[in-house]
Amino acid sequence: SRDLSEKDKSLLKGLLNKSIVLWLLDGYDEIAQNVPSHLHRVFEQLLNTSHHIVTSRPYFNTLSRSVRAEIVGFTDENISKYVEVFVNQLRDKFLNALFEGEKVLKFLRVNPRIWGIAHIPVNLELICSIWSGTDWSETTNLTMTALYEDMTVWLCRRYLASKGTSIQITNMKLYEECASELTFLEALAFEGVTSNNIILRKELLQK
Template identity: 45%
Template sequence: QHNILTSRPYAIKSSYDVKLEITGFTNDNIVKYVEQFFDQTIKEINTDSSKAQKLLKLLESNSSIWGVAHIPVNLELICSLWNNNDRKITTVLTMTVLYDNIIEWQCRRYLTKKNINHEDLMTQDVYDKCNAELQFLEYLAFKGMQCDEIMLTPAILKEAKDDLKSLAIDIPQILKMGILKSYDDTATGTQNQTEKQHYFVHLSFQEHLAARHLLSILMSTNK
């Protein structure tokens, strides 16, 4: 007997006698992943050999961060952020600050892809340069939460683009930020990103970005 496992089985309509649940990393998996991640970076860029143990110590000392580290995509981003700037993440005490730091790091990677020098930019300057992209992602995340959807249909995407028409959003560029992914469930396939379904790398990112959108509304209202 063979089983086919997919993390996004939305197109499968048939019922089965066996149900499988994806539970994420175990505690031992986290330790192994972090050690392997930094073993690889030591070979590639000669990074500090103690970084793995320092990060594990930080994760284990913060129950909230340790909890989200069981999600593989989160752990990969945490490791990448730590490898890029461990001094910044040592100040992380809340989930909000962690996700803000990850989003800033993703923005800096995005600017690198666009050949924009960001090394001397402050956090707010980075956000300003990615303002349109972040506004769209935050609004799209909020629209998805309103519709109770994690798979964002082309209709939701179009509505978000139309509502923020002044930003002149380019979806292929948005995807380069690494926070939103596309998923083509059509039989023939399409290269047009606006005709595909989209999803955030993890529900927790969608929730965080939606919260950022609400915060921006509240702050603008207070003004």
């Protein structure tokens, strides 16, 4: 609320008093076991509101609710449709979008492990984005390590592009340009894994 104007604060207060705000508590399982002390009261109040949605991994959800829905990943049909829409948006790059989409799907299906992770929407988006700049059509045995390396390279290039830096460079030069950022993220990931924390708090970022 510190960034809200007085007008916005007044508007929000009015909406809260009328109980017409739908609260979304995303990732309940990631915070429920370790709610920061200064948020205890706020957290309890939100859970007692009449209109709220809680998302959580099922094995951590101890709340009793009358309505439950399960969020699932893409089905096989969803993957096919997503790829179709994705390549159609790049018609200026692909001469035959339909054929290109079929190549993507064929590649995914002949690589079972990659087909598996493609059911997670964000992974499929990354794979399709990388495909637009990488020809994997003749690759029948792409390892997960190679895939994740391609993802890292693609994300680094997008990061440099957002800073206005030229991305027409070799991968080695790319890693040099992003060395400090990658080192930081590697250390952060390692700390998260070793401390068994999904939420990386400010104290960890400052270490």
